[in-house]
Amino acid sequence: MTVSEAGRVSRVVVTPVAFRDPPLLNVVGVHQPYVLRTIVQVHTDEGLVGLGETYADQAHVERLEAVAAALPGADVFDLHALRRIVGETLGAATGGAGASFGGMLEVSSAVDTVVSPFEVALLDLQGRATGRPVSDLLGGAVRDRVPFSAYLFYKWAGHPGHEEDTWGEGRTPEQLVEQARRMISEYGFTAVKLKGGVYEPRHEFETVEALAAAFPGHALRIDPNGAWTVETSIKAADRLSGLLEYLEDPTPGIPGMAEVSRHTDLPLATNMCVIAFEHLKPAVAADAVQVVLSDHHLWGGLRRSALLGGICETFGMGLSMHSNSHLGVSLAAMTHLAAATPNLTYACDTHYPWKTEEVVKPGALEFSGGSVAVPKGPGLGVELDEDALAALHEQYLTCGQRAREDTAYMASIVPGFTPNTSRW
């Protein structure tokens, strides 16, 4: 198969969508009734279409559209050119060079978040053109199935706007045990993550203890998104160390995490203080984290996430995977990446069970035994349902919601954090 048979990019369609989300609680508050995402379709002059999925803040969508206009003519196999085109386009849009958006966005994730959906779409195209799954393009699948974790949330079922939610109340340890029971019986998960940072820390410790008692063979994690002081984090590590496989982002920033780390053997994980390549060196030097959560949406796509895996291996750090609310295009990309990353040995996070609406056709991605089989078809192995895409785009236009910026909050809790377009 040659490049001319795969074709060159002929046009790119950027479609923001909105899908319903239950009233999940986190340190910022309650999830809004709709999650906003963007689906990217990259067409080639050979009639192929590659898919990508990403965030949908207004500013991010505008950057995606600027890159979409610059991509026609690009070689679908030249991923270095893609990165250059993104850097040049975004630099030109702000009158500056490269990755700095008007001086606001200086960590590498500024370009990485924009590159990501296009890189996934080009890999999907490469796979469709060559007849190989994306996992093969990433070096080959080392596992046939990718394990995911049950992602538990405290919930307040009575939130107006969330009437269609079927998961009920989630405030007490007993209610969270019931939530886990449903997740485990419907999806077969063997790992469980609790989103914390919502209630008084002791209440959240008790919830972990109740989960450990109810599911003794399951791997457990809690993630308060940096809501705790160093002292509370140390107490959490002391009290929960026998129950958890890792403690995720108990406290903000590399120095705080390093201080907690000095007091415990429990591995500390993060997707908050190490979210770009430049954060790895100080985190390793301070021994602040033992597990890094990758996220291809944030780290510049699938190949750079694989690179992150190699760096973690070099420094003896574990590798896990982070998830925001997402649709099936992202689940497919996450599954291929995890399958082709040998040292990604923890079950990956996913919000997928919380979702009731979808843009991909059913059947390609099914959970069983807590894992998803790696699609064997060409590319990502998922097909868009055009009617569903149109309906969720209409919902985006009419839902009256736009993605809120969490960046100010991030800046306030992570010392030295530079505001950017990232999501946790």
Ligand SMILES: O=C([O-])C(=O)C[C@H](O)[C@@H](O)C(=O)[O-]
């Ligand atoms: O740190 C994490 O795992 C997350 O923040 C993942 C999600 O974004 C979660 O917190 C959420 O959506 O509330």
